[in-house]
Amino acid sequence: MTNSDIQDIRNDFPILTEKIHGKNLIYFDNAATTQKPRCVVEKIEDAYYHYNANIHRGVHYLSQVATEANENSRGIIANFIHAKNNHEIIFTRGTTEAINLVAFSFGEAFCKEGDEIVVSVMEHHSNIVPWQMLCERKGMKLRVIPMNDRGELLMDEYKQLLNEKTRLVAIAHVSNVLGTINPVKEIINIAHKNEIPVLVDGAQAVPHLPVNVTELDADFYVFSGHKIYASTGIGVLYGKEKWLNLMPPYQGGGEMISTVTFEKTTYNELPFKFEAGTPDYVGSVALAEAIQYVEKIGLQNIDNYERELLNYATAKLSEVEGLRIIGTAKEKSAVISFLVGNIHPYDMGMLLDKLGIAVRTGHHCAQPLIDSLGIPGTVRASFAFYNTKEEIDTFVEAVKKVSEMLR
Numbered sequence: 001m002t003n004s005d006i007q008d009i010r011n012d013f014p015i016l017t018e019k020i021h022g023k024n025l026i027y028f029d030n031a032a033t034t035q036k037p038r039c040v041v042e043k044i045e046d047a048y049y050h051y052n053a054n055i056h057r058g059v060h061y062l063s064q065v066a067t068e069a070n071e072n073s074r075g076i077i078a079n080f081i082h083a084k085n086n087h088e089i090i091f092t093r094g095t096t097e098a099i100n101l102v103a104f105s106f107g108e109a110f111c112k113e114g115d116e117i118v119v120s121v122m123e124h125h126s127n128i129v130p131w132q133m134l135c136e137r138k139g140m141k142l143r144v145i146p147m148n149d150r151g152e153l154l155m156d157e158y159k160q161l162l163n164e165k166t167r168l169v170a171i172a173h174v175s176n177v178l179g180t181i182n183p184v185k186e187i188i189n190i191a192h193k194n195e196i197p198v199l200v201d202g203a204q205a206v207p208h209l210p211v212n213v214t215e216l217d218a219d220f221y222v223f224s225g226h227k228i229y230a231s232t233g234i235g236v237l238y239g240k241e242k243w244l245n246l247m248p249p250y251q252g253g254g255e256m257i258s259t260v261t262f263e264k265t266t267y268n269e270l271p272f273k274f275e276a277g278t279p280d281y282v283g284s285v286a287l288a289e290a291i292q293y294v295e296k297i298g299l300q301n302i303d304n305y306e307r308e309l310l311n312y313a314t315a316k317l318s319e320v321e322g323l324r325i326i327g328t329a330k331e332k333s334a335v336i337s338f339l340v341g342n343i344h345p346y347d348m349g350m351l352l353d354k355l356g357i358a359v360r361t362g363h364h365c366a367q368p369l370i371d372s373l374g375i376p377g378t379v380r381a382s383f384a385f386y387n388t389k390e391e392i393d394t395f396v397e398a399v400k401k402v403s404e405m406l407r
């Protein structure tokens, strides 16, 4: 992408011209949430101003338009991740809710005392805690794939963990702390040879890399709208029909029913069986709009450009005295976690903020990973396609300045 392409893109994101403490905003907290292009915000406004009505239930015109918009969005999302069927796309509130849904419903259908779930050491709490809750409920065990000191999973150890008690493998596609892109295709192949299904947490992958759930042969793939330039409160669970059909509903009420009597309720077909209550139909429309925006730029172009930013920032940051990058996997997404000497990440983050630079500090909801590294947390800069090398220059100078102040 050329500089003028990037400038055009930046013009689509009004927030990027905000001043923070009198300085130009440099937004490097994209792994936490991304900013929203004008088209997404306008789509939300359009929905509320022109066709807001509860979906699926109304015979009236607005309800039909809203229902159609919601289902059209489902189709756009299915195409985007190459799902075979639209009904394999379940709308959730986000990655966290999608994983909780699978941990509950898959757990009810397929898990029993003594069974095991395999996760990795670099998982986000959202891909640990729901499985721990399942383990507590059923008397099961959580097994953990370790990593090397670059932040790459140990595949031999992974193979050793799988056995006849393993019910499911749940793994991040991309680590939100280390940036590691895990070899999910290989992980899935190995699990499938043992007839074990795999859930992929794609929260940090879908906004940055082309994802094809059919090619990956993922059994479940989950992500959040707000990390891919859409609104908060909407997310996606992709699940293979064969699993979803065998799993009981997660929540009751709303459109998830077929018939209700006080004696017995029968459930709706997919995807509605898993969409209890009034869905976030405006969120789904916003998500589809964001996806179309991203597709217009092209995931491959985004991937290439963000890798350029990653390499540029990695080289520049390495010049800072005493700076250590946490996570140096060969396959990395545009996330850089680092520490400078023994400066506390929080102090670094606070002072960078005063210079208009938004980074994340702390354990990034991956406490077991941070503990295993024996560090108090990290400072994390995470990039999106609207970021520039000039911003990285300013950021690196700021890191140098703050390091000198705090040393």
Ligand code: PMP
Pocket (backbone or CB within 6 Å): 031, 032, 093, 094, 095, 096, 097, 124, 126, 127, 172, 174, 175, 176, 201, 203, 204, 224, 365
């Ligand atoms: N998994 C990963 C890898 C993440 O980075 C995040 C968000 N930081 C989540 C899960 C949780 O996403 P959400 O809060 O949108 O449900």
